[in-house]
Amino acid sequence: MCGIAGLFNCNLPADELRLDQAVAKLTHRGPDDRGIFLDGRFGMGHTRLSIIDLAGGHQPLFSEDRRLALIANGEIYNFIELRSELTAAGFRFQTQSDSEVILHAYLAFGEGFLERIQGMFAFALYDALEGRLILARDRLGIKPLFLARRPDGIAFASEIKALLPLLDQPREIDPQGLAQYFQNQFSTGATTVLRGVERVLPGEAVVVEAGKTTRRFRYWSPLAVRTEELDFDEAAARFDALMERVMVEHMRSDVPFGLFLSGGVDSSLLLALLTRYSGEPIRTFSVGFPGTSLTDELPLAEGLARRFRSRHREIRPGPQDILHSLPLTVWAADDLMRDNASLPTSLLARAAGEELKVVFSGEGGDEVFAGYGRYRTSPLERLFKSLLAPGSGGFRTRGSFRGRWPKTLFGPALLAAAQSARRPVQESWRETPREWSDLQRMQYVDLCHALPDNLLVKADRMLMAWGVEGRVPFLDHRVVEFGLSLPDRLKIEGRQGKLFLKRWGERLVPAEQLYARKRGFHVPLGEWLDEPFLERLNRILPEHPALTPWFKPAGIRALIARCRDERQGSAMLWAIIQFAIWHRLFISGNGERPEALTDPLEILQR
Incomplete structure (x- = not known):
C-alpha cells in the first residue's frame, strides 16, 4: 500500500520542489521508501509501504527501455498468474513486485x-x-485517486492533502459537494467539497496528454451483471470455489497480517476462512465502549477468538480518547465525510500498526449480499416515500438535515445547493437495467455512492493514517458480481437479510452468531455532549469563519440549545463540527497532521 502524486503541465517544466512537498504529505501511506521521477513537463512521486518484494519493489518502476514509468498504490492480487502468462509471452521482469505486471x-x-x-x-x-x-x-473504488485542474495542466494524488502544494488557485468550497456532505454524510461521484478537485471514479481510467484530459472511460461496471436463476445448492457450490480462489489471492503477502473482528457476520466468516487457509492462529483486534449505553460486542468477538484460537487484543477507549481522536480522523479521511465509526477504526488501526502492516476487514458484505435493513423496507413504505421524494423508488429519500432545520441553519448558498443533493442517487437508480429488481437497484446505488465515498474512505484512510494496509475480500469484483446476480429470494427472506451468506457460512461459524440481530458499528458521541462542552461550543461555533458563509449563526445556537435541552440533534451538530475542523486543516491550513489525541475545540480556536 502506498501513496502516489504527480503533475502534467501544458507548457512549463514540472516543479520538483512542489512535487516533493506533495509526496511528503503522503508519508503516512508509505513510510518505508520514497521515489520521484521527472520528464520535462511531467513528474510523479511515490511513497511505499512494503508488502510484496520488500527489497526490490522501489517505485517508480520502469520498463527495460524506460519508455514506461509506473507508480501504483494497492495490491494486484492475480500478479502471480499474470506474471506467468506474460513471462511465457517473452516479457522479462526486473523485480518480484506485484505492481510490475501493470x-x-x-x-x-x-x-x-x-x-x-x-x-x-x-x-x-x-x-x-x-x-x-x-x-x-x-x-470498486477501494483505493482513492483525485484529479485537480490547474491553470497549466493537471495534478493527481492519492489524497487531497497531497494536492494542496500543487494547486495554483485559491482553495474554495464547492457548494454542491458541501451540500451532499451535510445531507448524505459524504460528497459523491466526481464531486468533492474542494472546488476544482474531483475523484477518478471506481472502474474508471483517465487519459492525459500534454497536460490535458483527452479521454475518460469506464472499463468495468456492475451494470453488466444479470440475474442468474440458481437454487441455494448451485449458488453455494459456485461460491465455495470462488471464495477459495479469492482468499488464496488476497492472502498473498511477504509480511504478517491480522483481522478487525467485530463479531458480526462478515468478520466472523473472514476469521474462519483466514484460519482455514493460513493454517495458523490469526492476529485479531476488537473495540468496545464500556460505560456507555451501547451494547458491548467485545464478548462476541472474544468468543470467536477462543473458538478459532486467534491471538486477540481488545481496545477499550474512554470517552475522552474517542472525542480527542476526532481531529486526526477528519485529517485522515481527507475527503470530507462523517462516518463516526472512523473514530474506533482509527484506534484499532493505531493498535494494529504497532504489530502489523496488513489487516483484513469485512467491508462490502452488506452491500454485496443485501444485509442492511434499508433493503427490507416494505413496498408500501417505499411507495409513500417515493411520492414525497421521487426518483429513487423510495430509497435514500431523506437527508440528514430535514424538517425545519435546513431553513433554520443553512445560509442561501447552501440551501440552494441542498435542493439537488439527491441527484446522484436518482441518476444511479435510473441507469440500472429494466429487468433488475428494486433490491438490485438499491444494492447498485450503495455500490456507487455510500460504499466508495463513505465506507471505503474509512477503510482505506483510517488504516493508512497509521501505515496499515486494509484488505477487503468481499469487495473482490468477482464476489460483487456473484452477489449482485443472485435472485432476491436467496438474499432476503422476511426480516432476514444477507440470507445466502449466512446459510453458506453455517459450516464455518455457529448459526447463533450468523443470525443474531445486526447491531452495526455505532459510536455514542451524543452521550458526550455534556454541558461544559456545549457551553464552549456555543462560544466558538456560531460565528466561526469557516461556517458564516454557509450557516446562520442563530440557527447554530438553536441547534446547540436543542442538544442541551432536548438531547436531540447531536448528529447534525457533529456534522457541523467536523466540517469546521476540516476547513481549519485543509482550507485555512495546509493539511498538517494533528496530534493523535487533540481537543477538537482547541483546533477550532487556532
Missing part, C-alpha cells in the same frame, strides 16, 4: 490491460514515447 500488461494488451488486472489499486502509468499518462482506479 507495465508489461499494458505493452501486451494495450488499453485492454485494465480488464486483466484484478485487485485494489490506483496507479499512474506514463508512456514517454506517446507523451501519454493513464490514471486508473480499481473497480
Whole structure:
C-alpha cells in the first residue's frame, strides 16, 4: 500500500520542489521508501509501504527501455498468474513486485490491460514515447485517486492533502459537494467539497496528454451483471470455489497480517476462512465502549477468538480518547465525510500498526449480499416515500438535515445547493437495467455512492493514517458480481437479510452468531455532549469563519440549545463540527497532521 502524486503541465517544466512537498504529505501511506521521477513537463512521486518484494519493489518502476514509468498504490492480487502468462509471452521482469505486471500488461494488451488486472489499486502509468499518462482506479473504488485542474495542466494524488502544494488557485468550497456532505454524510461521484478537485471514479481510467484530459472511460461496471436463476445448492457450490480462489489471492503477502473482528457476520466468516487457509492462529483486534449505553460486542468477538484460537487484543477507549481522536480522523479521511465509526477504526488501526502492516476487514458484505435493513423496507413504505421524494423508488429519500432545520441553519448558498443533493442517487437508480429488481437497484446505488465515498474512505484512510494496509475480500469484483446476480429470494427472506451468506457460512461459524440481530458499528458521541462542552461550543461555533458563509449563526445556537435541552440533534451538530475542523486543516491550513489525541475545540480556536 502506498501513496502516489504527480503533475502534467501544458507548457512549463514540472516543479520538483512542489512535487516533493506533495509526496511528503503522503508519508503516512508509505513510510518505508520514497521515489520521484521527472520528464520535462511531467513528474510523479511515490511513497511505499512494503508488502510484496520488500527489497526490490522501489517505485517508480520502469520498463527495460524506460519508455514506461509506473507508480501504483494497492495490491494486484492475480500478479502471480499474470506474471506467468506474460513471462511465457517473452516479457522479462526486473523485480518480484506485484505492481510490475501493470507495465508489461499494458505493452501486451494495450488499453485492454485494465480488464486483466484484478485487485485494489490506483496507479499512474506514463508512456514517454506517446507523451501519454493513464490514471486508473480499481473497480470498486477501494483505493482513492483525485484529479485537480490547474491553470497549466493537471495534478493527481492519492489524497487531497497531497494536492494542496500543487494547486495554483485559491482553495474554495464547492457548494454542491458541501451540500451532499451535510445531507448524505459524504460528497459523491466526481464531486468533492474542494472546488476544482474531483475523484477518478471506481472502474474508471483517465487519459492525459500534454497536460490535458483527452479521454475518460469506464472499463468495468456492475451494470453488466444479470440475474442468474440458481437454487441455494448451485449458488453455494459456485461460491465455495470462488471464495477459495479469492482468499488464496488476497492472502498473498511477504509480511504478517491480522483481522478487525467485530463479531458480526462478515468478520466472523473472514476469521474462519483466514484460519482455514493460513493454517495458523490469526492476529485479531476488537473495540468496545464500556460505560456507555451501547451494547458491548467485545464478548462476541472474544468468543470467536477462543473458538478459532486467534491471538486477540481488545481496545477499550474512554470517552475522552474517542472525542480527542476526532481531529486526526477528519485529517485522515481527507475527503470530507462523517462516518463516526472512523473514530474506533482509527484506534484499532493505531493498535494494529504497532504489530502489523496488513489487516483484513469485512467491508462490502452488506452491500454485496443485501444485509442492511434499508433493503427490507416494505413496498408500501417505499411507495409513500417515493411520492414525497421521487426518483429513487423510495430509497435514500431523506437527508440528514430535514424538517425545519435546513431553513433554520443553512445560509442561501447552501440551501440552494441542498435542493439537488439527491441527484446522484436518482441518476444511479435510473441507469440500472429494466429487468433488475428494486433490491438490485438499491444494492447498485450503495455500490456507487455510500460504499466508495463513505465506507471505503474509512477503510482505506483510517488504516493508512497509521501505515496499515486494509484488505477487503468481499469487495473482490468477482464476489460483487456473484452477489449482485443472485435472485432476491436467496438474499432476503422476511426480516432476514444477507440470507445466502449466512446459510453458506453455517459450516464455518455457529448459526447463533450468523443470525443474531445486526447491531452495526455505532459510536455514542451524543452521550458526550455534556454541558461544559456545549457551553464552549456555543462560544466558538456560531460565528466561526469557516461556517458564516454557509450557516446562520442563530440557527447554530438553536441547534446547540436543542442538544442541551432536548438531547436531540447531536448528529447534525457533529456534522457541523467536523466540517469546521476540516476547513481549519485543509482550507485555512495546509493539511498538517494533528496530534493523535487533540481537543477538537482547541483546533477550532487556532
